[in-house]
Amino acid sequence: MAESLSVKSKRFLKALNGEAIDRPPFWLMRQAGRYLPEYLAVRATPPDFVAFCLDPEKACAVTLQPIDRFGMDAAILFADILLVPHGLGQRVRFVEGEGPRLDPVTDGAGIDRLTREGFHDKVGAVYETVRLLAKRLPGDVALIGFAGAPWTVATYMVAGQGTSDQKPARLWAYRDPEGFGRLIDLVTEVTIDYLAAQVEAGAEAIQIFDTWAGSLPEAEMRRWVFAPIARIRAALKARFPHVPVIGFAKGIGAMLPELAPATGVEAVGIDAAVPLSFVRDRVQPGAVVQGNLDPLLLVAGGAALERGIDELLSTLGPRRFVFNLGHGVVPETPPDHVAALARRIRSWTP
Amino acid sequence: MAESLSVKSKRFLKALNGEAIDRPPFWLMRQAGRYLPEYLAVRATPPDFVAFCLDPEKACAVTLQPIDRFGMDAAILFADILLVPHGLGQRVRFVEGEGPRLDPVTDGAGIDRLTREGFHDKVGAVYETVRLLAKRLPGDVALIGFAGAPWTVATYMVAGQGTSDQKPARLWAYRDPEGFGRLIDLVTEVTIDYLAAQVEAGAEAIQIFDTWAGSLPEAEMRRWVFAPIARIRAALKARFPHVPVIGFAKGIGAMLPELAPATGVEAVGIDAAVPLSFVRDRVQPGAVVQGNLDPLLLVAGGAALERGIDELLSTLGPRRFVFNLGHGVVPETPPDHVAALARRIRSWTP
Numbered sequence: 001m002a003e004s005l006s007v008k009s010k011r012f013l014k015a016l017n018g019e020a021i022d023r024p025p026f027w028l029m030r031q032a033g034r035y036l037p038e039y040l041a042v043r044a045t046p047p048d049f050v051a052f053c054l055d056p057e058k059a060c061a062v063t064l065q066p067i068d069r070f071g072m073d074a075a076i077l078f079a080d081i082l083l084v085p086h087g088l089g090q091r092v093r094f095v096e097g098e099g100p101r102l103d104p105v106t107d108g109a110g111i112d113r114l115t116r117e118g119f120h121d122k123v124g125a126v127y128e129t130v131r132l133l134a135k136r137l138p139g140d141v142a143l144i145g146f147a148g149a150p151w152t153v154a155t156y157m158v159a160g161q162g163t164s165d166q167k168p169a170r171l172w173a174y175r176d177p178e179g180f181g182r183l184i185d186l187v188t189e190v191t192i193d194y195l196a197a198q199v200e201a202g203a204e205a206i207q208i209f210d211t212w213a214g215s216l217p218e219a220e221m222r223r224w225v226f227a228p229i230a231r232i233r234a235a236l237k238a239r240f241p242h243v244p245v246i247g248f249a250k251g252i253g254a255m256l257p258e259l260a261p262a263t264g265v266e267a268v269g270i271d272a273a274v275p276l277s278f279v280r281d282r283v284q285p286g287a288v289v290q291g292n293l294d295p296l297l298l299v300a301g302g303a304a305l306e307r308g309i310d311e312l313l314s315t316l317g318p319r320r321f322v323f324n325l326g327h328g329v330v331p332e333t334p335p336d337h338v339a340a341l342a343r344r345i346r347s348w349t350p
Numbered sequence: 351m352a353e354s355l356s357v358k359s360k361r362f363l364k365a366l367n368g369e370a371i372d373r374p375p376f377w378l379m380r381q382a383g384r385y386l387p388e389y390l391a392v393r394a395t396p397p398d399f400v401a402f403c404l405d406p407e408k409a410c411a412v413t414l415q416p417i418d419r420f421g422m423d424a425a426i427l428f429a430d431i432l433l434v435p436h437g438l439g440q441r442v443r444f445v446e447g448e449g450p451r452l453d454p455v456t457d458g459a460g461i462d463r464l465t466r467e468g469f470h471d472k473v474g475a476v477y478e479t480v481r482l483l484a485k486r487l488p489g490d491v492a493l494i495g496f497a498g499a500p501w502t503v504a505t506y507m508v509a510g511q512g513t514s515d516q517k518p519a520r521l522w523a524y525r526d527p528e529g530f531g532r533l534i535d536l537v538t539e540v541t542i543d544y545l546a547a548q549v550e551a552g553a554e555a556i557q558i559f560d561t562w563a564g565s566l567p568e569a570e571m572r573r574w575v576f577a578p579i580a581r582i583r584a585a586l587k588a589r590f591p592h593v594p595v596i597g598f599a600k601g602i603g604a605m606l607p608e609l610a611p612a613t614g615v616e617a618v619g620i621d622a623a624v625p626l627s628f629v630r631d632r633v634q635p636g637a638v639v640q641g642n643l644d645p646l647l648l649v650a651g652g653a654a655l656e657r658g659i660d661e662l663l664s665t666l667g668p669r670r671f672v673f674n675l676g677h678g679v680v681p682e683t684p685p686d687h688v689a690a691l692a693r694r695i696r697s698w699t700p
Contacts, residue, residue, distance in 0.1 A: 167646065167680075170644075170646050174646060175650050175652075175654075214601070214623055217622050217623060217642075217658075251601065252603070252623070253603015253604050254606065254624055254625055255623075255625055256603075272567050273564055273566060273601070273602070273603065273605075274603065275567075275604055278604040294570075296520050296521055296524060300521060300525050302525075304525075326567075330517075
């Protein structure tokens with residue numbers, strides 16, 4: 001079995017499988033990105049970010065950069081969560097210094113204009129990137145595929161841009177839950193196809209990013225965050241029983257212990273604001289946990305960074321734990337600090 | 351004793367005191383504001399927002415408007431958390447459609463340019479507003495004074511504006527905790543003076559708003575959120591033992607049960623994302639709780655709003671509970687929905 005061979009040789013997959021390992025594996029959300037000069041060099045062309053994500057050679061190159069430099073235990077496919085609306089026929093563009101802009105979907109007619117037809121053609125370059133990575137990654141580095149969770153993707157599709165409070169999607173969901181549910185269902189279904197194709201191309205684990213889950217009250221969180229992730233997890237499980245799924249629902253705080261039981265994910269991403277004792281006592285017993293160093297500690301560096309790393313390792317390691325940040329690497333991060341982090345984790349002993 | 355008379359006659363103060371009452375008191379964060387046409391009429395002049403806050407007749411008038419219209423059990427002084435940096439000599443202005451702009455304080459020299467001298471002169475109009483309100487409020491309506499918590503106020507002082515991630519303050523705090531601590535100490539001390547003067551002018555309860563507490567990891571939350579609030583709470587307690595304090599630390603999720611024990615506040619504000627069972631089981635036993643209806647439900651209205659109100663009342667009421675939103679009223683809110691909410695709470699029986 002290819003799966004068991006992989007699990008045998010890759011620390012990251014062993015950790016997700018709950019096995020005993022020498023030290024926790026590590027990777028960093030947004031480990032490929034603007035803080036690396038070699039990324040900026042490749043990113044210079046083409047100027048359009050969607051086109052860049054859909055250029056397999058370039059996406060593969062930037063995915064490999066942090067692995068080459070720092071030796072993470074896992075690489076995450078370089079792509080963007082808004083490739084799913086792009087694949088559905090929604091116009092997506094990125095404005096320099098402002099972020100993504102989409103032609104908003106605000107009603108049933110807007111949903112009707114989206115189409116699953118041609119989805120795989122529109123995003124097929126992503127699968128090609130995964131195939132290249134599966135060939136080119138070092139043998140002990142695992143490959144993570146990913147997608148945005150339906151709720152978070154829908155917040156962008158409805159607002160037409162990033163919002164601090166996700167007001168347009170939340171209001172639609174309150175006023176017309178059936179109509180909004182139709183959008184969530186469509187995104188859920190196409191995300192299943194998208195992730196299944198990534199696994200078929202060589203992804204060994206999947207992460208689902210629900211960046212904007214934290215604004216929702218409990219009932220809405222169950223309906224728009226937990227239920228769609230559960231549906232994706234079940235569909236993937238039926239086809240690929242050995243591929244683990246990490247759910248990262250940022251900012252859900254007191255609801256975190258319920259994410260894995262409610263969705264079936266094997267691992268739960270933890271943001272930086274969650275206290276480690278809560279993670280250890282209430283989340284880790286039910287799931288592998290991944291996180292949660294403050295990305296700004298990686299900017300600050302020094303003794304504060306070392307203390308943060310050590311506390312995380314000693315509280316949550318070595319088993320059922322994947323070392324990561326609580327959110328993505330920020331552009332101001334000195335690469336030397338990432339190198340120091342990698343050294344410290346590698347030299348750690350329980 | 352004036353205090354016991356107030357407590358006897360005012361539902362809001364009884365609730366904060368843990369006494370049995372007929373139904374939970376209610377008020378709404380940002381209940382005076384742009385969703386009310388009568389607010390917009392008064393707000394039209396002067397154009398400068400700081401000057402508006404420092405006009406006692408106008409600030410008093412807009413504070414009373416929602417009480418006249420909806421009959422809340424408490425009124426909160428109309429002011430802004432950035433009056434404290436204004437009082438310290440930092441330049442504060444509000445740009446229409448963009449929000450506050452301050453000349454950033456980014457180092458020790460910047461802190462040295464701030465001064466407590468003349469603080470009460472610069473913000474004395476606020477105390478006059480409180481005196482007017484104490485005279486003009488209906489006899490059964492409690493008067494709440496407030497300030498921003500030192501952490502949240504400092505995030506604006508350091509960034510010079512609102513930020514989604516509070517990066518400038520968080521980085522300063524990591525790189526130079528002693529230097530940043532000097533800013534926090536200064537804001538803490540002047541906030542104690544500011545709140546004490548509000549109580550002397552007639553405020554019967556105090557709310558401390560820590561809107562941006564949710565981005566901090568545990569150790570930083572204890573140092574920059576809990577410790578300064580505890581210091582303010584203790585200083586007020588020494589002078590005004592009967593005046594209750596509500597702490598509202600938005601987005602702190604799993605850390606919520608620790609807020610009251612760590613700071614000594616009598617009541618804890620709850621944001622909309624916290625599940626009610628967690629509030630009931632983990633927070634309410636140690637503090638009166640206040641919250642947490644999603645402000646967007648008040649925009650949506652209808653059956654969803656009614657269900658939300660009923661669930662909140664039946665789960666957290668009638669004792670040790672103050673009905674409120676999870677965050678401020680938003681400008682799109684139809685006043686009719688607020689009227690419907692007021693009717694529903696008033697007619698509720700346990």
